[in-house]
Amino acid sequence: MSLSFTLAPEPEDEARETGRLLFAGPVTFVKGVVAMPGLPPADRVEVCFAGRSNVGKSSLINGLTGRKTLARASNTPGRTQEINFFALGESRYMVDLPGYGYAEAPVAVVAKWQALLRAYLSGRQTLRRAFVLVDMRHGIKAVDQEILTLLDRSAVTFQVVLTKADKVNDATRAETIAQVQAALGKHAAAYPEIVVTSSEKGEGLETLRAIIATLV
Numbered sequence: 001m002s003l004s005f006t007l008a009p010e011p012e013d014e015a016r017e018t019g020r021l022l023f024a025g026p027v028t029f030v031k032g033v034v035a036m037p038g039l040p041p042a043d044r045v046e047v048c049f050a051g052r053s054n055v056g057k058s059s060l061i062n063g064l065t066g067r068k069t070l071a072r073a074s075n076t077p078g079r080t081q082e083i084n085f086f087a088l089g090e091s092r093y094m095v096d097l098p099g100y101g102y103a104e105a106p107v108a109v110v111a112k113w114q115a116l117l118r119a120y121l122s123g124r125q126t127l128r129r130a131f132v133l134v135d136m137r138h139g140i141k142a143v144d145q146e147i148l149t150l151l152d153r154s155a156v157t158f159q160v161v162l163t164k165a166d167k168v169n170d171a172t173r174a175e176t177i178a179q180v181q182a183a184l185g186k187h188a189a190a191y192p193e194i195v196v197t198s199s200e201k202g203e204g205l206e207t208l209r210a211i212i213a214t215l216v
Contacts, residue, residue: 004192005180005181005184005185005190005192005193005194006192006193006194007177007193007194007195007196008193008194008195008196008204008207008211009193009207010206010207011206011207011210011211012210015210015213015214016206016209016210018210018213018214019206019208019209019210019211019212019213019214020206020209021213022088022089022091022092022209022212022213023064023065023066023088023209023213024066025088025089026087026088026089027065027067027070027086027087027088027089027094028086028087029070029084029085029086030085030086030087030093031084031085032082032083032084032085033082033083033084033085033116034081034082034083034113034116035116036116036119036120036123039083039085039120039124040085040093042124042125042126043126044090044091044092044093044126045091045092045093045126045128045215045216046092046093046094046095046124046126046127046128047092047093047094047095047127047128047129047130047131047212047215048094048095048096048097048120048121048127048129048130048131049061049094049095049096049097049130049131049133049161050097050100050117050130050131050132050133050147050158051099051100051132051133051134051163052099052100052135052141052143052144053099053100054099055099055133055134055135055163056133056135056163056164056199057071057096057099057133057163058071058096059071059163059199059200060133060161060163060197060199060208061086061094061096062199063197063199063202063205064094064205064208064209064212065086070086071084071086071096081098081109081113082098082113083095083096083097083098083116083117083120084096088212092212092213093126094212095127097117097120098113098116098117100114100117100143100146100147117150118150118154121150121151121154121156122153122154122156127156128157128215128216129156129157129158129159129191129211129215130151130156130157130158130159131158131159131160131161131195131208132144132147132148132151132158132159132160132161133160133161133162133163134160134161134162134163134180135162135163135164136162136163136164136165136167136168136172136173136176136196137164137167137168137172137176138176139175139176139179139180139183140160140179140180140183140184145183148183148184148187148189148190149187151187151189152187152188152189154189155189156189157189157190157191158187158189158190158191159190159191159193159194159195159211160180160184160190160194160195161194161195161197161204161208162176162177162180162194162195162196162197163197163198163199164198164199164200165196165197165198165201165203165204166198166200166201166203167198173196177194177196180194181194195207195208195211
C-alpha cells in the first residue's frame with residue numbers, strides 16, 4: 001500500500017505550547033564532531049537536519065530557536081564539515097549535519113564527511129527522525145535522492161521540510177509539493193507529512209517545533 005503524502009496540519013494547542021516551551025528554554029551548542037568516537041552520549045531523543053548546501057538549514061535552525069547566530073550560515077557551499085550537536089534543554093539533541101552536494105572542498109574531504117554522515121545515520125539508536133530540507137524553488141533533485149535512499153537503508157524515519165516558501169508564487173509552490181509527493185512514494189522510510197516553512201516569514205516554524213517536542 002502506497003502512502004499518501006499530505007501537508008502537516010497546524011499543531012493542536014497542547015503540542016504547540018509544548019514546542020514553544022522547549023524552544024524558549026535553554027538551547028546550547030554542545031560540540032562539533034568530525035569522527036564517530038566524538039559523538040556525545042546517546043542519552044536523549046535526537047533529531048537531525050540534512051539538506052544540500054545552501055538549502056537554508058542554518059536559517060531554519062536559527063528561526064526555530066529564535067537565536068540569530070546559533071547555527072552559522074555560510075555563502076560558501078560545503079563550509080560545514082562537522083556534525084554539530086545542540087542541546088534543547090536536557091531532553092533533546094538537535095543535530096546539524098554537513099550540507100551535501102556542490103561542496104567547494106577537496107574530493108578527499110568530501111568523501112570523509114560523507115562517510116561520517118553514513119556512519120552516523122546508520123548507527124545512532126536515539127535518532128528519532130531526520131528532517132530533510134528541500135528548497136521550495138527546486139524540489140527534490142538527484143543529490144537529494146541519494147540521502148533519501150541512505151535513510152531508507154538505515155531505517156531512519158525522515159520527514160521532508162520545504163524551505164524558502166516565501167520565494168515562490170502559489171503555482172510553483174503547488175508544483176513543487178506535487179513533485180515531492182511523487183518522489184517520496186518511492187521511499188519506505190518517508191514520514192507521510194510534509195512541512196512547508198519560511199524562516200524569513202516564520203511559516204511552519206510552530207508546526208516543526210511541535211513535531212520535535214512531541215517525539216518520544
